[in-house]
Amino acid sequence: MAVVVVTDSSCGLEPEVAEGLGIRVVPLHVLVDGLDLREGVDEMPANLFVGAGITTSGASPGELTDAYAQALEDSDGDGVVAVHISRQLSGTWDAGRQASQELGEKVRIVDSRSTAMALGYAVLAAARVARAGGSLRAVYERAVEVADRGRVLIMVDRLDHLRRGGRIGTAAALFGTALAMKPVLHLVDGKLVLREKTRTVTKALGRLVDGAVELAATGTKELPGTASRDVAVAVHHVHAAERAEQVAADLRERMPDVGEFVVAELGPVVASHLGPGAVGVLVVPGGSDLPSSFDGGTE
Structure with a gap:
């Protein structure tokens, strides 16, 4: 088999x-x-x-x-x-x-x-x-x-859902909501942490796009033999289809030859921790397609 x-x-x-x-x-x-x-x-x-x-x-x-x-x-x-x-x-x-x-x-x-x-x-x-x-x-x-190689950036409307679920520190959650910021988060060693704070949804979504483009370019340079098309991208959202489509359109404009691209709503488990309005972008420099050099390997 x-x-x-x-x-x-x-x-x-x-x-x-x-x-x-x-x-x-x-x-x-x-x-x-x-x-x-x-x-x-x-x-x-x-x-x-x-x-x-x-x-x-x-x-x-x-x-x-x-x-x-x-x-x-x-x-x-x-x-x-x-x-x-x-x-x-x-x-x-x-x-x-x-x-x-x-x-x-x-x-x-x-x-x-x-x-x-x-x-x-x-x-x-x-x-x-x-x-x-x-x-x-x-x-x-x-x-x-x-x-x-996967890198994840997320914008949430509020940090309340993450705080309740214990997925981000209480102090960071209180700080973000008190100033009515639109926080941009990222995954570091598998843990969700604050990357930067922005004041509006528009700025936060712009930072998602900028960050994804930068991560794709940097990651591709670090992988010999890969090109800009050798990148997998996904845009996720929680009840925020219009935001996600705008982010996807901006990414496609700035990375027109990306090989793999998915736009999809998050499932309820992850969505319940991020809350409505959240948008996430992930990039995988090198993509996920089978390498042409693959020979089956040995045990």
């Missing part, structure tokens, strides 16, 4: 894309009004962001053990590579580590140190290597490589 790639529902991949590459997606959980809802499986309430009672939880060790065990069986022993949301943002990676210990060395876990399509592009890259006949080691190394 072939190595099977597993991820979680924060990855941002459309179901048909995941299915087409044989990627297994384990749902994360949204806890609201006493209900435990599985992202990507159960219907979410239309008023998800009303009130302060929303919480989220990662996949459990039991859920991941079942998913990994089935994937390992389906691989005919070739192995499983599980690529998950940053351990700084969710307990899913740690649950996956526990699950993998029960199943042995044929199951390998990757901390993407990110989420959404920054995770999704690493998953796609790993799945493409698996489909091309890559070994367990080759699939694992490709996932790690692409995940390491």
Whole structure:
């Protein structure tokens, strides 16, 4: 058979894309009004962001053990590579580590140190290597490589949702909301931290575009043999389609030959921590396409 790639529902991949590459997606959980809802499986309430009672939880060790065990069986022993949301943002990676210990060395876990399509592009890259006949080691190394290149910038309307969910420090949250700033955040070593403060949405969105262009250019220069087209980009949003489309249009104008480009709304797990109005941009210099030099690798 072939190595099977597993991820979680924060990855941002459309179901048909995941299915087409044989990627297994384990749902994360949204806890609201006493209900435990599985992202990507159960219907979410239309008023998800009303009130302060929303919480989220990662996949459990039991859920991941079942998913990994089935994937390992389906691989005919070739192995499983599980690529998950940053351990700084969710307990899913740690649950996956526990699950993998029960199943042995044929199951390998990757901390993407990110989420959404920054995770999704690493998953796609790993799945493409698996489909091309890559070994367990080759699939694992490709996932790690692409995940390491991902860079994420996020603008939120307010930091309240992040503060409630514990995803950013209380002091930073209070400072940002007190001055009515529009903060731009980024992921550093898998942790969401303040990058800069702007005074208006327009300026914040402009900084997302500027930052993404700079990151793409810098990252491409550091990768021998790559060009500007060898970049994967994604624009995400939470109930802010017009903002996202404007950001996407600006990015396409400034990076017209980008190879991979996705515009999509964030799933409810990540969205519940960012809140309505949020827009995120991620770039992966080098992209996620299978390298032309790939030869399948050896174990």
